[in-house]
Amino acid sequence: MTAHLIDGKAFAAGLGDRIAAGASDFAARTGRAPGLAVVLVGTDPASEIYVRSKGRMARKLGMESFEHRLPADTTQEELLALVAGLNADAAVDGILVQLPLPSPLDSRAVIEAIDPGKDVDGLHPLSAGHLVAGLPGLVSCTPLGCLMLLRETLGSLAGLDAIVIGRSILVGKPMAQLLLAENCTVTMAHSRSRDLPEKVARADIVVAAVGQAEMIRGEWIKPGATVIDVGTSRVLRDGRTLLVGDVDFAAAAERARAITPVPGGVGPMTIMSLMHNTLVAACRRRGLPVPDLDG
Numbered sequence: 001m002t003a004h005l006i007d008g009k010a011f012a013a014g015l016g017d018r019i020a021a022g023a024s025d026f027a028a029r030t031g032r033a034p035g036l037a038v039v040l041v042g043t044d045p046a047s048e049i050y051v052r053s054k055g056r057m058a059r060k061l062g063m064e065s066f067e068h069r070l071p072a073d074t075t076q077e078e079l080l081a082l083v084a085g086l087n088a089d090a091a092v093d094g095i096l097v098q099l100p101l102p103s104p105l106d107s108r109a110v111i112e113a114i115d116p117g118k119d120v121d122g123l124h125p126l127s128a129g130h131l132v133a134g135l136p137g138l139v140s141c142t143p144l145g146c147l148m149l150l151r152e153t154l155g156s157l158a159g160l161d162a163i164v165i166g167r168s169i170l171v172g173k174p175m176a177q178l179l180l181a182e183n184c185t186v187t188m189a190h191s192r193s194r195d196l197p198e199k200v201a202r203a204d205i206v207v208a209a210v211g212q213a214e215m216i217r218g219e220w221i222k223p224g225a226t227v228i229d230v231g232t233s234r235v236l237r238d239g240r241t242l243l244v245g246d247v248d249f250a251a252a253a254e255r256a257r258a259i260t261p262v263p264g265g266v267g268p269m270t271i272m273s274l275m276h277n278t279l280v281a282a283c284r285r286r287g288l289p290v291p292d293l294d295g
């Protein structure tokens with residue numbers, strides 16, 4: 001392997017120290033810690049783990065964590081009533097509703113009910129619009145984390161050719177907007193794209209967010225490219241469950257200049273970006289200056 005490993009876990013830990021300092025400063029000025037509310041509907045085991053680690057991280061950094069666990073048969077009205085209560089709660093600066101919601105709940109309507117000032121997931125249409133318009137707002141956690149890793153690895157991204165594979169509202173679309181704002185030339189590829197290998201081969205930056213285990217082959221990667229792997233798929237291999245990304249890591253690492261591992265790459269940055277957004281939302285809501293959290 002020749003690529004530099006982009007250590008998301010270590011970068012997230014450093015960012016966490018700066019967020020903790022910002023949270024403590026916020027508490028000293030306002031008399032209360034920044035507050036994050038996480039809503040989990042149902043008992044999906046993976047979601048349980050994510051929600052627990054978000055709550056644990058918030059408390060570790062000196063923030064208040066409000067965890068709301070609702071049964072899988074919660075009605076749309078009950079969920080909207082909870083969101084309305086969190087919108088009105090002065091101790092809550094950020095609201096995250098864990099996705100996916102069990103059917104038949106309508107996640108779009110729930111997300112649109114969140115106060116955009118508390119939308120720490122960056123999923124409200126107003127947050128998405130702010131990003132496209134280049135206005136300050138809250139940016140979706142996974143793309144924000146990817147951008148921080150790219151800046152840390154490459155410095156300026158201006159003029160680089162980037163490809164984002166995957167066009168979800170949670171990751172692909174905001175990622176492309178962030179790269180465009182960094183003056184990259186951005187290609188957005190997806191399941192219907194033609195000649196994907198050729199398109200990937202032209203990119204200096206590859207962000208893989210398709211959700212299909214090891215779909216991006218190592219031979220496609222341009223030598224010297226930087227690869228950010230958003231995927232986390234559990235696969236059974238030699239009788240053991242393994243977490244793998246959207247990129248064929250071993251082969252890609254032979255060609256890339258730098259690459260994120262799975263786990264330990266993008267995942268830890270997603271959670272830390274949520275903490276980042278919670279502190280930013282808290283400061284904005286109180287009219288306080290947002291601390292400089294870039295290393």
Ligand SMILES: Nc1nc(=O)c2c([nH]1)NC[C@@H]1CN(c3ccc(C(=O)N[C@@H](CCC(=O)O)C(=O)O)cc3)C=[N+]21
Pocket residue numbers: 050096097098099100121141142232243262263264265266267268270271
């Ligand atoms: N409203 C909403 N916002 C989200 O941001 C959101 C969501 N819903 N639903 C589910 C996905 C998934 N997600 C992850 C967070 C952390 C890791 C993470 O820390 N992963 C570790 C490995 C963890 C493991 O071993 O399973 C790593 O990559 O190193 C992964 C995935 C946030 N999501």
Ligand SMILES: [Mg+2]
Pocket residue numbers: 261262263264265266267268
């Ligand atoms: Mg990861």
